[in-house]
Amino acid sequence: MNKRRVLVEGREILISNPDKILYPDVPLTKWDWILHMTRLAPYILPYCRNRYLTTIRYPDGVNGKFFYQKNIPEHAPDWIPTAKNGDxxxxxxxxxPTLVYLANLACLEFHVSFDRADNPGCPTELVFDLDPSVEGFDAVMEVALWTKEVLDQMGLTSVVKTSGATGLQIYVPISPQYSFEETRMINRFIARYLAEKHPRRITLERSVKQRGDKVYFDYLQHWRGKSLTAPYSTRARAHATVSTPLQWEELRPGLQPEQFTLETIHSRLEQWGDLFAPVSRPNTRHSLKEILRFVRQQG
Known part of the structure; x- marks a missing residue:
């Protein structure tokens, strides 16, 4: 069986089946994909560090069977960092080294918690997940820009990224001292305000069948025990799309999430740098004290 041994920061890792095709449409082998991951490590790791990780593994590539993994595999080396949360x-x-170890397991998607293992129960951002109910990206961009307007009016700076699939996700870095219940109050207030202001475009309906052609404004995903795609994570989609931070000015008609792939992300990083840095390495985290006071007054 074809294998390679690599030394990564002093850790020896056995790469099995490096020539296996993971993304046939690109095409991309496991070895190719691992090399991409190591190049992206300086951008992936700052946000993922100390967050509870859920991976989606595709042992036979994107066209094969997959499964979610939260618990560390039994055969994992003892140098892999871990944290227990519940069971x-x-x-x-x-x-x-941990990234390469997971890449060898064909963990094609990395999803991380909203809180950190060193400060559990206190999310580090407000997060909004916008998903289209029908094909097309323009409506999602429109809703994202409306959301930014509201956040700007509240004095909150925000960063937007593609989900790597069909949606957009908006992050607001906050002081990690508030509970999920408190951040839920604010997220729900913003979601309801936007849905009432734009009822023909936005829905808060969780049932896909009941959404029609509206954009689903998902504020409920932001909760303890849940996760969202990490920035710069690949997705298990045909063309190896990447969850990519954007400049707000890029949200204009014609933009498509399929533009952001492993083939384009590196030149983009060279041109723009890490657009997610205000979230993963923030100079300022917002206080929610006054906003919480206002929302509570609204009942």
């Missing part, structure tokens, strides 16, 4: 022992994606 689950999560891997912490804290370093390059």
């Amino acid at each position: 689950i022992v999560y891997i912490l994606l804290n370093d390059v």
